[in-house]
Amino acid sequence: MNDILVRVLFVLFALYAGVMSWLYKTAYTEHKELKKAHEDLKLMVSGLKSAIMDDFEAVLDKRFDRYLEQLDTKLDSWWNKIECNLMNDGRLPPKRTKRDS
Numbered sequence: 001m002n003d004i005l006v007r008v009l010f011v012l013f014a015l016y017a018g019v020m021s022w023l024y025k026t027a028y029t030e031h032k033e034l035k036k037a038h039e040d041l042k043l044m045v046s047g048l049k050s051a052i053m054d055d056f057e058a059v060l061d062k063r064f065d066r067y068l069e070q071l072d073t074k075l076d077s078w079w080n081k082i083e084c085n086l087m088n089d090g091r092l093p094p095k096r097t098k099r100d101s
Helices: 002-089
Strands: none
Touching: none
């Protein structure tokens, strides 16, 4: 009886070890595939992130340039207005054109 019980236990242990090693192999293979997919996704996301940042920087540069142009025109008009007021008040001589000189 003890001999049969030992053999049955060894057979059960062998089946358990086989099933567990198969499960471990399957899980490890799936883990490697998921890790590879994760690395691929990280590369794709970093590429997309750099492309989005390049586009964003281009749009931001265009808007900033447009803002600077508007600021320059407003400052020029503001300065011309001040000059005209000073000329009207007599504190500044009128501008001489090229044909006057």
